[in-house]
Amino acid sequence: MRGDEAVTATRPTVPLKSLLKKVETGWSPVCDAAPPALDEWGVLRLSAVTSGTFVPTEAKRLPPAVAPRPTFEVKTGDVLVSRANGVKALVGVACFVGDVRARLLLPDLVFRLTADNGKLDSRFLGIALSSAGLRRQIDAVMRGTSGQYKISKADIQRLELPKVPLAEQRRIVTAHAAFERRIGALERSLDKLSPVAEALAAVALNQSQTDWDRVPLADIATVAAGVTLGSEPVGDGTVELPYLRVANVLDGRIDTKETKTVRILRSQYERFALRKGDLLLTEGGDLDKLGRGAVWDGRIDACLHQNHVFRVRCGERMTPDFLALYTSSPEGRAYFQSVGKQTTNLASINSTQVKQMPVPVPPVAEQVRLLGPVHAVRLRAAALEHQIRKLRTVQQGVVEDLLNGRVGASA
Known part of the structure; x- marks a missing residue:
């Protein structure tokens, strides 16, 4: 085969229905919120199914009074x-179930696909369903009403899978697994850094606190809410810009993989604009997640923030990283939990409570010195995260090429 043919080659496809024995859904009884013990029956949450990864700990306990359905x-x-x-994006995500504990039941919102083992390797199926080609097919058939999107059993059966001989399917599985082992080793190294960073942060905050001033946050920083969504202005004098919402602001980092835009008056830009070094804190969510946040690194020019995300802009007496260290500490979290307003499903804090938060204020030079070891660990963690992202990208590209026959799987 010539080189240009190898690049553009694609395989013939077959309907997934012809490779399966069965497609079924499960059962969703009313369950307890707590996870099941190892000797108890449980029903998987929808969050147990992620793209390429099965998370068996995401389960709810089946009440003892409800008889399980072992089928x-x-x-x-x-x-x-x-x-x-x-x-x-979460409809049609798929995973292969490897080792799994007993007594976990399939929920109604999840399909279970049983492969015909003479034609289809189940591990290969899990990989193929997470590929770009299958994702496009799922997006094309998806339906939605009232914010709920879904696919049917018939949609699954009509999906076209690349026609790959069984022996080659298994070689593709082997190639995919080699990437998973390397990525898993990096992820384990990254997990080990988290408690180290927490310990160093605790050491930094516990040093000489008795000598530090403690003042309301409003004395050392400005706190502002962002754009209220809803009625957007139109016409001349307006501009459409990206903004950060609660989903973008995680604990210790900002996730911008999916950002939305909003239209505002140009005259309002300075009021809602973010600057590099702004600390972003979330207004609401679960009680233990109130005030979660991270420092904005300016990766998007002309970016705004939503009204459910507070922007904290430090003055000369406080560095953003030291303030972030404190707000995410047990003491900082305890403050937010003590003042948070709890409703049936959510908790929230307001800007007045954020401004009144008592904050220790060591000299700026001391803040920088104490942050040194923490920054070193975070830099190492960032390097590992970059390696993981890079390997995931390479893995995806290799698997796509193998699935479509652009390269051959090694024997």
Whole structure:
């Protein structure tokens, strides 16, 4: 085969229905919120099914008074596919079930696909369903009403899978697994850094606190809410810009993989604009997540923030990183939890409570010195995260090429 043919080659496809024995959904009884103990029955949450990864700890306990239905028990070798979700990108995500504890039941919002083992390797199916080609097919058939998106059993059966001989399917699985082992080793190294960073942060905040001033946050920083969504201005004098919402502001980092835009008056830009070094804190969520946040690194020019995200801009007496260290500490979290307003499903804090937060203020030179070891660990963590992202990208590209026949899997 010539080089140019190898680049553009694609395989013939076959309907997934012809490779499966069965497609079924599960059962969703009313469950306890707590996870099941190892000797208890449980029902998987929808969050147990992520793209390429099965998370068996995401389960709810089946009440003792409710008889389990063992026919829905999830087994090693199952391929699970989410069939409905309020977020489009989470509909049709699939994973192969490897080792799994006993007594976990399939929920109604998840399909279980049983492969014909003479034609289809279940592990290969899990990989193929997470590929770009299958994702495009799922997006094309997805339907949605009232913020709920879904696919049907018939939609799954009509998906076209690349026609790959069984022996080659297994070689593709082997190639994919080699990437997973390397990525897993990096992720384990990254996990080990988290408690180290927390310990160093605790050491930094516990040093000489008795000698530090303690003042309300409003004395050392300005606190502002962002753009209120809803009625947007139109016409001349307006501009459409990206903004950060609660989903973008995580604990210790900002996730901008998915950002939305909003239209505002040009005259309002300075009021809502972010600057590099602004600390972003979330207004609401679960009680233990109140005030979670991170320092904005300015990666998007002309970026705004939503009204449910507070922008904290430090003055000369406080560095953003030291303030972020304090707000995310047990003491900082305890403050937010003590003043948060709890409703049935959510908790929230307001800007007045954020401004009144008592904050220790060591000299700026001391802040920088104390942050040194923490920054060193965070730099190492950032390097590992970069390696993981890079390997995931390479893995995806290699698997796509193998699935479409642009390169051959090694024997």
